[in-house]
Amino acid sequence: MTREYLSLTQVARQLGITLGALSNYKLPEPDARIGRTRGWLPETIDAWNRSRPGRGVGGGRPRKQD
Template structure:
C-alpha cells in the first residue's frame, strides 16, 4: 500500500490559507522527509489544527470601552 503525504502547498489548501500564511505557523513535525521536502499525513494536520488555539487567544489589542473611555 502506498502512503500519501501532504506537501506544504496541500497543507495550506487543507487549512484554507496561502502557502505564505504557513510561514506564520509552527507546523507539527513532519511524518516523512523526501530529501529536504517535508510531508505530513492528513490525520497529523487535522489533529494539529483541531488542537490549535482559536483566533484572538493570547492577547491582541484590548477592546475599546463602549462608554468612550
C-alpha cells in the same frame, strides 16, 4: 500500500490559507522526509489544527480588563 503525504502547498489548501500565511505557523514535525522535502499525513494536520488555540471557547487572546 502507498501512503499519501501532504506537501506544504497541500497543507495550506487543507487549512484554507495561503502558502505565504502558512510560513507564520509552527507546524508539527513531518511524518516523512525525502531529502529536504517534508510531508504530513492528513490526519496529523487535522489533529494539529484541532489542538491549536484560536477563536472560540477558551481560545485566542484574553480580553482587556477595564
